Amino acid sequence: MRATLGWYKNQWLDIDKILIAANNRGLKFADGIFETILIKQNKPILFDEHLKRLEKSSKILKINFKINKLTLRKLINDGIRKLSLKNDQFASVRINYSRGTNEGRTLTINSTLVTKDLDNLWLEFYRIKPNFNPISVFISQTEKINEFSLISKCKTFSYNQAIQVLTEANEKSFDDSILLNTSGELCCGSTFNLLIKRNNQWITPRKESGCLEGIMAAKALKLNIVKEELIYPEFQDDDIIVAINSLSCRQINQVNNLKLSPKLDPIYFWNLLYN
Numbered sequence: 001m002r003a004t005l006g007w008y009k010n011q012w013l014d015i016d017k018i019l020i021a022a023n024n025r026g027l028k029f030a031d032g033i034f035e036t037i038l039i040k041q042n043k044p045i046l047f048d049e050h051l052k053r054l055e056k057s058s059k060i061l062k063i064n065f066k067i068n069k070l071t072l073r074k075l076i077n078d079g080i081r082k083l084s085l086k087n088d089q090f091a092s093v094r095i096n097y098s099r100g101t102n103e104g105r106t107l108t109i110n111s112t113l114v115t116k117d118l119d120n121l122w123l124e125f126y127r128i129k130p131n132f133n134p135i136s137v138f139i140s141q142t143e144k145i146n147e148f149s150l151i152s153k154c155k156t157f158s159y160n161q162a163i164q165v166l167t168e169a170n171e172k173s174f175d176d177s178i179l180l181n182t183s184g185e186l187c188c189g190s191t192f193n194l195l196i197k198r199n200n201q202w203i204t205p206r207k208e209s210g211c212l213e214g215i216m217a218a219k220a221l222k223l224n225i226v227k228e229e230l231i232y233p234e235f236q237d238d239d240i241i242v243a244i245n246s247l248s249c250r251q252i253n254q255v256n257n258l259k260l261s262p263k264l265d266p267i268y269f270w271n272l273l274y275n
Contacts, residue, residue, distance in 0.1 A: 001084050008122040026098030030158035033057040038246050039091035057154035066117045079125045094124040131248035132266040135175035140165040147181040147210030162190040181210045186231040193217040197240035202226035216244045219273045
């Protein structure tokens with residue numbers, strides 16, 4: 001059984017054997033997009049939804065994404081078979097797509113060398129255990145989400161802001177961080193969307209806040225479990241706050257100095273969305 005596996009340029013490799021060229025724009029400028037998909041019962045869950053978001057990101061950023069859907073699904077299914085998962089085990093696959101390799105050191109896009117579409121793609125498979133542990137969060141004082149930026153609407157390779165706010169939170173002895181936008185509106189976490197149960201109603205920050213349209217948050221909206229609202233960081237001690245993404249569902253038990261008392265079964269809630 002393998003814990004990790006990679007695919008690049010038509011080869012199955014160990015993750016640490018995937019070597020990206022120094023002139024690849026994904027490495028050089030973080031000029032690329034990605035999606036991370038849960039593998040459950042040996043299937044990529046919500047594959048179509050993730051692919052649609054990947055395609056949407058490519059259109060917004062004008063990245064020439066031309067991977068055939070059936071080709072991508074076949075590669076992922078081949079990787080799942082190679083992991084030899086038991087039916088009750090979980091894994092994830094990260095789909096990476098770069099704009100391509102660069103000619104010279106210039107930033108301009110028209111300097112991109114001609115490459116085969118699959119040369120811009122690499123896959124990473126990991127055995128995982130979904131994370132349901134509660135967390136404490138700190139509201140970042142150094143970073144804000146630009147709600148007018150196209151970048152905020154896409155999952156890109158650039159995680160500098162997320163790393164900064166996580167470091168900021170850890171230095172203050174919190175597990176993670178949440179961010180406001182430039183107008184002071186509640187937006188998102190470092191790598192997760194926020195769902196809040198208040199006055200017996202689940203709400204989530206509106207898309208106009210600049211938060212990434214998360215797959216799980218979108219599923220909750222589709223099921224009419226939550227509704228979007230303009231939310232300011234005026235938390236109440238009886239709020240139920242959930243940090244959610246495709247691989248985790250964690251209740252937030254503290255925001256700054258405010259400790260939250262209600263309890264939630266995150267596994268039940270997560271399964272509700274995935275089922």
